Amino acid sequence: MIQSVLVTLIVLLCAAYWLQKMAPATLMPFWRALASVLRTTHVLPRLRARAEQLAMPPLPRTGCGSCRNCDGSKGGGCH
Numbered sequence: 001m002i003q004s005v006l007v008t009l010i011v012l013l014c015a016a017y018w019l020q021k022m023a024p025a026t027l028m029p030f031w032r033a034l035a036s037v038l039r040t041t042h043v044l045p046r047l048r049a050r051a052e053q054l055a056m057p058p059l060p061r062t063g064c065g066s067c068r069n070c071d072g073s074k075g076g077g078c079h
Contacts (some may be wrong), residue, residue: 031055036063 020027032055038048 020054024054028055028057 016027031051035048035051036057038044038051
């Protein structure tokens with residue numbers, strides 16, 4: 001019984017991890033609800049801050065911020 005619960009928990013955590021990586025918009029309601037609960041109970045402030053951060057949609061990256069090779073020391077550029 002305990003093994004089944006542990007395996008189910010591990011599978012759910014792995015699924016949530018990959019879902020957050022591939023489609024973060026699907027977990028935004030969960031993060032928003034978790035942040036709300038933690039805000040009202042005043043516990044775990046660091047987790048609440050992280051949940052609030054994950055609950056907001058990411059800003060689109062434009063310009064040189066969206067490329068890795070903007071470093072002038074390597075002679076590279078964005079284009």
